[in-house]
Amino acid sequence: MFETFVLLTLLVLACVAVFSDNLRRSIIFLGAFSLTIALAYLHYSAPDVALAEAAIGVGLSTIMYLVALKKVSVYDICYVNEDVEVFDDRQINEIMNSIVRPLELFVERTEEIEPQLAYTNRSLEAVMREDDHDCMIHRKGNLTYIYGDTTDQVFQDIVANLNEIITDIEDIRVIYRDEVTLDGTD
């Protein structure tokens, strides 16, 4: 009975650790998985292996994963402008000080996660369909749109503080991707 319980717990924890989308959560589940498998080794009369797994799997590797994740918490931002032929350094420098750098600083300082930026000149529909970005900035003529999800807490904070973050541009429109269909935004 005890054996069955431990083994089923192992399967459930492995599934949650693999299928979970939140990296931090799945690292903690991996630590719980290691602790449970150490218990299973103890049940199977291998105390040496249980000791090694408890010291290495739970202690060392969890801390190493967390340290690695602390450096690279990623918030994925994509800047879309279909009018630009090729993005070079001059183009990026132009938008850097007005939009991108304040947003980056806000995400770093306030939300404590690291932003990752990508610039593209493909069409918005293609980017939305193929890539899975957390937040997208779309520049079309003189108008600026910000796309995001209502369930995304970071995006909610960005929207709430938008006037303080981006002071250069007055007219920014916020569009929630999961409320508005793509055709209605044109």
Place this chain on the structure above:
Amino acid sequence: MKPLDFITGEIVGILLFFIGLYGLMTKKTIVKTIMSMSIMESGIFLFYITINFTEGAVPPIGQAQEAAFVDPVPSALMITAIVIGIGVTAIGLTMFMHYKQKHGITHWSRNRNQTGSGH
């Protein structure tokens, strides 16, 4: 045979290996790939530990003869394998952080950087 009798150590080890393989194939985050590799390793360890286990065996310590000893060979092999596993994890995470720092890659994505990216 009741369905709960199928939950033995070897079968769970095989299932853990394939759960890890599935994560290795589908997940796009590099950290998730490394975690899937360690789940695969754990499945192999569990399989080895339970492959010659008889109910009621005692750990192979001391000279107690009233109960049978469990097989000490897989234990000795798996201890070394666990220490090598943390080395593999450390190398993977180091290379991941190196790639992140140098190229900005955190995902195994084919779609990004195709056309006109300046990052």
Place this chain on the structure above:
Amino acid sequence: MAQTSRIFHAVRILFAVLGAAVVLFLFLNHSEQLDTPLMDYFTDDFLGQTGAQNSVAAIYLNYRVFDTLFEALMLMVSVMEVINVSWANKHAEQYRFEKDDFNRKNNSEIVIRMVGIIYPFVLLIGLYIIINGHVSPGGGFQGGAVLATALITRYLVYPNFDLDLHVLEKLEKFLFLSIVMTPVLYVFMQLQPADTTLTNQIYLVAMNSLIGMKVFSGLSIIFYRFVFYEGR
């Protein structure tokens, strides 16, 4: 594009499920009974032959000592790989950790106090596991990992870089040489003063201590490289 990716996803799920089904089918329908001559030999008289009361320690320190040698080599190779990758595009001296003032506000008071209480006990249990590896569960690998965990808890309280990693690296290479030389002289060439249980036990304790120090220094180097040289 989305269509093909969905097809690929289904193919991957199918591949994993089919692989698991095939392996489980082969495993459940396999009825060959194998003898266990190795287990019988190893559990027969390990106290008399090797002086260890723990059969696992007897195996990895005497019967199959090659495993331990190559495991130590693998750990050293992984340490070298971590050092090499973290040096790939910069000079080492340039990335010395700048000494900050010790800022107590960034650290939780609970963590600091609890780690201060726990720290000597973690060190003690690590040393206990190493020294008693041949009579109880434990040994060099586990004790070394526990000692490395103690060093990591020190990092949680006092995240400054005041360890000299070069000394640890040199120590690790020297320990590897010792780990190779001791079994070669004692087990393979039989250069032992007397073949009694006492000398065997001295050999076991010495090997366990060497392996413990080796694993401790290797894992500490990996962790501190990891924390202070990467991603800054």
